[in-house]
Amino acid sequence: MTNIHDIARLSGYSVSTVSRVINHQKYVADDKRAKVEAIMRELDYVPNRLARDLSKGQTKTIGVVLPYANHPYFARVIDGIMSAGFAAGYKITLLPTNYDMTVERRYLDQLRGKAYDALIFTSRSSSLDTLERYRKYGQIVCCEDPGDDRELAAAFTDRMASYVHAMQWAKKHGYETMGVVLSRNNVISASTRVTRRAYEQVYGPLTDDHLFTGAVNYDDGYHAGQYFANLKPTVDVIFANGDDIGAGVEQYFDHHGLPAIPVIGQENLLSSRLLNFSTIDHHLEALGQAAFRLATGKTRTHELIKSDFIIR
Amino acid sequence: MTNIHDIARLSGYSVSTVSRVINHQKYVADDKRAKVEAIMRELDYVPNRLARDLSKGQTKTIGVVLPYANHPYFARVIDGIMSAGFAAGYKITLLPTNYDMTVERRYLDQLRGKAYDALIFTSRSSSLDTLERYRKYGQIVCCEDPGDDRELAAAFTDRMASYVHAMQWAKKHGYETMGVVLSRNNVISASTRVTRRAYEQVYGPLTDDHLFTGAVNYDDGYHAGQYFANLKPTVDVIFANGDDIGAGVEQYFDHHGLPAIPVIGQENLLSSRLLNFSTIDHHLEALGQAAFRLATGKTRTHELIKSDFIIR
DNA sequence: ATAATTTATGAAACCGGTACCAGGTCAAGT
DNA sequence: ACTTGACCTGGTACCGGTTTCATAAATTAT
Numbered sequence: 001m002t003n004i005h006d007i008a009r010l011s012g013y014s015v016s017t018v019s020r021v022i023n024h025q026k027y028v029a030d031d032k033r034a035k036v037e038a039i040m041r042e043l044d045y046v047p048n049r050l051a052r053d054l055s056k057g058q059t060k061t062i063g064v065v066l067p068y069a070n071h072p073y074f075a076r077v078i079d080g081i082m083s084a085g086f087a088a089g090y091k092i093t094l095l096p097t098n099y100d101m102t103v104e105r106r107y108l109d110q111l112r113g114k115a116y117d118a119l120i121f122t123s124r125s126s127s128l129d130t131l132e133r134y135r136k137y138g139q140i141v142c143c144e145d146p147g148d149d150r151e152l153a154a155a156f157t158d159r160m161a162s163y164v165h166a167m168q169w170a171k172k173h174g175y176e177t178m179g180v181v182l183s184r185n186n187v188i189s190a191s192t193r194v195t196r197r198a199y200e201q202v203y204g205p206l207t208d209d210h211l212f213t214g215a216v217n218y219d220d221g222y223h224a225g226q227y228f229a230n231l232k233p234t235v236d237v238i239f240a241n242g243d244d245i246g247a248g249v250e251q252y253f254d255h256h257g258l259p260a261i262p263v264i265g266q267e268n269l270l271s272s273r274l275l276n277f278s279t280i281d282h283h284l285e286a287l288g289q290a291a292f293r294l295a296t297g298k299t300r301t302h303e304l305i306k307s308d309f310i311i312r
Numbered sequence: 313m314t315n316i317h318d319i320a321r322l323s324g325y326s327v328s329t330v331s332r333v334i335n336h337q338k339y340v341a342d343d344k345r346a347k348v349e350a351i352m353r354e355l356d357y358v359p360n361r362l363a364r365d366l367s368k369g370q371t372k373t374i375g376v377v378l379p380y381a382n383h384p385y386f387a388r389v390i391d392g393i394m395s396a397g398f399a400a401g402y403k404i405t406l407l408p409t410n411y412d413m414t415v416e417r418r419y420l421d422q423l424r425g426k427a428y429d430a431l432i433f434t435s436r437s438s439s440l441d442t443l444e445r446y447r448k449y450g451q452i453v454c455c456e457d458p459g460d461d462r463e464l465a466a467a468f469t470d471r472m473a474s475y476v477h478a479m480q481w482a483k484k485h486g487y488e489t490m491g492v493v494l495s496r497n498n499v500i501s502a503s504t505r506v507t508r509r510a511y512e513q514v515y516g517p518l519t520d521d522h523l524f525t526g527a528v529n530y531d532d533g534y535h536a537g538q539y540f541a542n543l544k545p546t547v548d549v550i551f552a553n554g555d556d557i558g559a560g561v562e563q564y565f566d567h568h569g570l571p572a573i574p575v576i577g578q579e580n581l582l583s584s585r586l587l588n589f590s591t592i593d594h595h596l597e598a599l600g601q602a603a604f605r606l607a608t609g610k611t612r613t614h615e616l617i618k619s620d621f622i623i624r
Numbered sequence: 625a626t627a628a629t630t631t632a633t634g635a636a637a638c639c640g641g642t643a644c645c646a647g648g649t650c651a652a653g654t
Numbered sequence: 655a656c657t658t659g660a661c662c663t664g665g666t667a668c669c670g671g672t673t674t675c676a677t678a679a680a681t682t683a684t
Binding site: 046048054061083086091092093096270275 | 407597
Binding site: 313315316317327328331334335359360361362363364365366367368 | 639640641642643
């Protein structure tokens with residue numbers, strides 16, 4: 001591996017000069033610059049990223065903490081982070097946790113070890129206090145509303161407003177009872193908590209029989225459909241924590257010859273388009289982009305992304 | 313930032329000893345080890361990743377080159393790579409190209425600059441010759457069959473076999489003419505080339521009017537549906553380069569009151585399940601896992617992933 | 625003509641670790 | 655008693671860059 005010292009030796013100049021050439025700095029005579037560049041080209045030299053990063057104490061890398069990648073919610077957020085990161089010349093490293101707090105902690109320690117310039121928590125199991133404690137080792141962005149007096153940057157959607165909006169629409173539309181399908185506790189946790197609060201505001205206390213938890217994908221939604229199909233008295237509409245889940249609910253009813261059940265999904269995925277049910281689009285790419293900006297910038301610490309309720 | 317020298321000074325031992333403690337090596341007296349560990353804990357010390365990586369000449373990071381992340385094909389491959397990488401203690405960095413060769417070249421240069429231990433090309437615009445030229449700077453894995461005499465590792469699906477199998481099934485099933493929907497040229501390029509070859513083998517030469525190109529998502533598929541709906545004479549079945557595309561085709565017919573058109577999709581996504589059409593499952597997670605294994609091994613091997621044809 | 629800048633260059637410290645090597649202790653083997 | 659080898663420990667040269675600082679020549683200002 002040829003390094004900067006080789007270039008210096010072969011060109012007859014010092015490493016300092018070579019370094020200046022590499023970084024396009026001032027104060028290098030034109031002829032020397034040309035000669036150094038020629039030799040670098042000739043030897044096919046590329047500076048070592050690690051050495052540079054170590055020296056500068058900066059990696060131009062952002063770590064993205066997420067439970068798993070094979071979920072459309074995270075896929076869309078990642079997409080936003082990546083496109084913004086690419087434009088800014090940053091590398092994006094994916095850090096799966098599978099909701100294991102120990103693993104999250106390991107990533108936080110890696111932040112301390114300067115492996116990343118910043119961390120984006122698209123979801124978390126650790127407490128906000130824990131995250132905050134690591135704030136001094138690098139920027140930390142979370143994707144939920146952490147409250148005003150936190151030292152954490154945050155990008156989040158207006159969940160409460162959009163949920164209330166959608167539920168009020170449902171109620172006004174004549175759906176007097178609503179069933180709710182949520183993910184397992186702590187998964188996209190903010191959404192779980194907010195859904196309950198919105199429900200209470202519009203429909204009153206959320207009783208256990210109107211709630212099905214533990215759903216993350218289509219199959220889970222299918223089970224939820226089975227649950228609500230057998231529930232007496234029946235509910236008029238289902239509020240699902242994701243379109244794919246909603247699709248599962250809807251198809252259970254369909255496959256069993258039951259009258260179609262109205263569903264409100266989330267994320268405006270292809271599944272809600274195919275089955276033609278209403279959904280809330282949280283504009284997750286925009287969320288990801290905002291999260292990236294917060295991770296790198298010194299911008300405003302909180303950013304709110306507006307959702308759209310898509311009626312079908 | 314406290315570093316290894318601080319720990320050495322405060323403990324009264326040398327950096328060598330501290331390093332040994334950090335790396336759990338033999339030949340450290342128990343009492344000294346305990347003392348060093350105590351001081352590390354007290355000072356909240358975490359070794360610097362960059363320094364370690366630079367010293368070892370190894371990053372434990374794999375770069376994954378892909379056009380964009382918001383596509384189910386890549387999402388599934390990434391998922392496989394990530395789960396395997398996580399288990400092996402590797403970091404996965406996503407490298408979007410948007411099919412720009414210049415960008416691909418930049419990533420290859422980063423490999424030269426030791427930013428990654430290996431690169432996985434889930435898709436490429438550069439030639440295999442180019443990739444091969446960078447082989448000496450690190451392992452390079454591509455996700456297509458590169459042929460036998462390449463210096464490249466490769467994980468790929470048995471496209472040819474499964475395409476022929478699916479098309480033969482279609483023909484035997486009474487579908488005498490077949491329309492084909494492909495992505496734009498060079499996108500998942502291998503699939504494009506192989507589809508043509510399989511088609512020729514089963515249905516004979518692929519004429520222009522039976523081919524719709526430039527489709528990557530549902531909306532494109534919808535347009536393809538429009539094209540084939542207006543084609544005279546009509547085709548009996550559509551072979552689509554992805555379930556979401558197939559779903560678009562199917563729904564165009566549906567929305568316009570036309571008789572349902574049989575579709576064969578790919579990847580076994582939720583969309584083909586929802587609309588209940590046949591599909592080829594390439595087991596992309598397995599593909600990703602294989603790609604990761606090859607990326608970390610020094611081998612030049614090829615790995616073939618078998619597909620399943622799911623008849624619905 | 626002299627003082628004050630600006631431009632150019634290299635030496636060396638530094639970033640924070642790893643690893644090789646030399647030197648020393650101590651118990652077992654012959 | 656004398657070698658042998660396993661067990662500890664520290665010194666120091668790396669890994670490959672960046673950056674500060676000292677020095678000197680060339681301009682420009684006074």
